[in-house]
Amino acid sequence: xxxxxxxxxxxxxxxxxxxxxxxxxxxxxxxxxxxxxxxxxxxxxxxxxxxxxxxxxxxxxxxxxxxxxxxxxxxxxxxxxxxxxxxxxxxxxxxxxxxxxxxxxxxxxxxxxxxxxxxxxxxxxxxxxxxxxxxxxxxxxxxxxxxxxxxxxxxxxxxxxxxxxxxxxxxxxxxxxxxxxxxxxxxxxxxxxxxxxxxxxxxxxxxxxxxxxxxxxxxxxxxxxxxxxxxxxxxxxxxxxxxxxxxxxxxxxxxxxxxxxxxxxxxx
Amino acid sequence: xxxxxxxxxxxxxxxxxxxxxxxxxxxxxxxxxxxxxxxxxxxxxxxxxxxxxxxxxxxxxxxxxxxxxxxxxxxxxxxxxxxxxxxxxxxxxxxxxxxxxxxxxxxxxxxxxxxxxxxxxxxxxxxxxxxxxxxxxxxxxxxxxxxxxxxxxxxxxxxxxxxxxxxxxxxxxxxxxxxxxxxxxxxxxxxxxxxxxxxxxxxxxxxxxxxxxxxxxxxxxxxxxxxxxxxxxxxxxxxxxxxxxxxxxxxxxxxxxxxxxxxxxxxxxxx
Numbered sequence: 001x002x003x004x005x006x007x008x009x010x011x012x013x014x015x016x017x018x019x020x021x022x023x024x025x026x027x028x029x030x031x032x033x034x035x036x037x038x039x040x041x042x043x044x045x046x047x048x049x050x051x052x053x054x055x056x057x058x059x060x061x062x063x064x065x066x067x068x069x070x071x072x073x074x075x076x077x078x079x080x081x082x083x084x085x086x087x088x089x090x091x092x093x094x095x096x097x098x099x100x101x102x103x104x105x106x107x108x109x110x111x112x113x114x115x116x117x118x119x120x121x122x123x124x125x126x127x128x129x130x131x132x133x134x135x136x137x138x139x140x141x142x143x144x145x146x147x148x149x150x151x152x153x154x155x156x157x158x159x160x161x162x163x164x165x166x167x168x169x170x171x172x173x174x175x176x177x178x179x180x181x182x183x184x185x186x187x188x189x190x191x192x193x194x195x196x197x198x199x200x201x202x203x204x205x206x207x208x209x210x211x212x213x214x215x216x217x218x219x220x221x222x223x224x225x226x227x228x229x230x231x232x233x234x235x236x237x238x239x240x241x242x243x244x245x246x247x248x249x250x251x252x253x254x255x256x257x258x259x260x261x262x263x264x265x266x267x268x
Numbered sequence: 269x270x271x272x273x274x275x276x277x278x279x280x281x282x283x284x285x286x287x288x289x290x291x292x293x294x295x296x297x298x299x300x301x302x303x304x305x306x307x308x309x310x311x312x313x314x315x316x317x318x319x320x321x322x323x324x325x326x327x328x329x330x331x332x333x334x335x336x337x338x339x340x341x342x343x344x345x346x347x348x349x350x351x352x353x354x355x356x357x358x359x360x361x362x363x364x365x366x367x368x369x370x371x372x373x374x375x376x377x378x379x380x381x382x383x384x385x386x387x388x389x390x391x392x393x394x395x396x397x398x399x400x401x402x403x404x405x406x407x408x409x410x411x412x413x414x415x416x417x418x419x420x421x422x423x424x425x426x427x428x429x430x431x432x433x434x435x436x437x438x439x440x441x442x443x444x445x446x447x448x449x450x451x452x453x454x455x456x457x458x459x460x461x462x463x464x465x466x467x468x469x470x471x472x473x474x475x476x477x478x479x480x481x482x483x484x485x486x487x488x489x490x491x492x493x494x495x496x497x498x499x500x501x502x503x504x505x506x507x508x509x510x511x512x513x514x515x516x517x518x519x520x521x522x523x524x525x526x527x528x529x530x531x532x533x534x535x536x537x538x539x
Contacts, residue, residue: 050438071438072442073442073444075442076442077439077442082433082439083435083439085436085439086535087458087532097443100440103449105449107445137534138534139534153443154439154443159442
C-alpha cells in the first residue's frame with residue numbers, strides 16, 4: 001500500500017503564496033502526471049513530497065502517516081539532471097542504495113551481502129537495458145542511458161512512491177519514446193505509485209492514469225503574489241482511451257479516482 | 269592569410285615556441301656572464317655554468333668540512349619534510365573543515381566567519397608569534413605553512429562541497445544515506461580530486477612560507493642555505509639552488525596531477 005493524501009496544503013515564502021488549498025488523495029499504484037505553466041508551483045509541490053521543503057500549512061500523509069520532514073527511502077526520485085553519481089560506475093550507482101541502507105556506518109557491503117546486492121543491481125541494470133554498461137562511468141553514458149540508470153537506482157530498493165521531475169525533458173523525441181515504454185513497464189511490474197512532472201501534454205496523457213493541472217485560478221493584478229496556484233483540473237485517463245471530461249474542480253478534497261486494472265493486483 | 273586568432277600551432281611548432289623563451293633567457297645569461305667574466309675573472313654576480321656545476325658538485329657529493337654532510341641532500345630532505353608536514357596537515361584540515369562547513373549548515377554558521385577572518389591575517393605577520401610560541405624548531409615552520417595555506421584550502425574545499433548539486437544530496441538521502449554515510453560515499457570521493465587540485469594551487473604559497481621561515485631561523489634547508497650563502501655573494505650556489513627548488517616544485521605538481529588522473533578517472537581532474 002502506498003496511498004498519498006494531501007490535506008489542505010499551502011506553501012508560501014514570505015508574502016509570496018506559491019501553492020494554496022491543495023487537497024487530493026492519490027490511490028496506491030497510480031501514475032499521476034502533473035502539468036502546468038512554468039512557475040505555477042509544480043516543482044514546489046514535488047519538493048514538499050520529497051521532504052526537501054515543508055508545507056507552510058497542511059499535511060501530506062503516506063498511508064495515513066505524515067511524511068518525514070526530510071528526504072527518506074520510501075520516496076525515490078529522478079531529476080532532470082544530476083540524478084546519478086559521476087564518481088560511481090553504473091553498477092556502483094545501482095548498488096549504492098543497498099549499501100547505504102544496510103551499512104549505515106561504512107556505506108559498504110562485504111562478502112555474501114555484497115554478492116547478493118550486486119546480483120540485484122545487475123538484474124536492474126539488465127531490466128533498464130544497461131547490462132552492457134555496468135562498468136562505465138556516467139560521463140560515458142548518453143543522456144537517455146543516464147536517466148535509465150537513475151530509474152534503476154531509484155527503484156532497486158522498492159520505494160513506495162517514485163517522484164519524477166521532468167525526467168525526460170532534456171532527451172530527444174525518439175529516446176523519449178523509448179523511455180516512456182521503459183517507465184510504463186517498470187511501473188506495471190513494481191506497482192509503485194508514480195508522480196511525474198512534465199511540460200509535455202501528450203506525454204502527460206499517454207503515461208498518466210490521472211493528470212493534474214496546476215494553475216492560478218485567482219489573480220490580483222495589483223499583487224501578483226497574493227494568490228497561489230492550485231490544482232485546477234484533475235482528469236482521470238482511462239487506460240488507452242480518450243481522456244474523460246474534466247472532473248470537478250479539485251479544490252475540495254477530490255475523491256480517489258478508480259485506478260485502471262493494473263492497480264488491482266497491487267491492492268491485492 | 270587567416271586571422272591571428274584562428275592560427276593554431278602544430279605539435280612541433282608548439283614545442284619549439286615553448287622552448288624558445290627558455291633558450292633566449294639562457295643565451296642572454298651566458299652572454300652577460302661571459303661579458304662580465306671577460307672584464308673581471310673573479311666576478312661573482314653572473315658565474316659561468318662551469319663554476320656553478322663545480323659548486324653544485326661540491327654541495328651534492330662532497331662532505332662538508334664543517335658537518336661532514338652532503339649539504340644539498342641534507343637541505344633537500346629537511347625542506348621536503350617540512351613541506352610534507354605542512355601540506356599534509358593543511359590537507360587534513362582542508363578536508364575535514366571544508367566538507368564540514370560546506371555540507372553541514374550548523375558548522376558553516378559557526379565556523380565560516382572564523383575561517384574567513386583567519387584567512388585575512390597575513391601569515392608573515394604572525395611568524396614572530398610562532399617562533400615565540402613554538403620555539404625555533406620544526407613546529408614553527410610547519411605551523412607557518414599551515415596557517416598560510418590551510419584557510420585557503422578550507423574555503424576552496426567548502427566552496428567545492430557547496431557546488432555539488434543539491435539533487436545529489438537529496439537523491440542519496442532517498443537511497444538511505446545518513447549524514448555520515450553521505451559524506452563517506454558521496455561527498456568525500458567527489459572532493460578528493462578537488463583536494464589534489466587545491467594542493468597543487470597551494471604549492472607555490474607553501475614554498476614561499478617554507479623559505480621565509482627557513483631564512484629567518486633554521487640549521488639546514490634549501491631556503492636557509494640560499495640566505496646563508498647570500499652573505500658571500502655566492503651566486504654560484506644560489507642560482508642552482510633556485511633551479512633545484514623550481515624543479516622540485518614542478519615534479520610535485522606533476523606527481524599530484526598524475527595521481528589525480530590515476531585515482532579519479534571520472535573527474536577530469538588534473539587538467
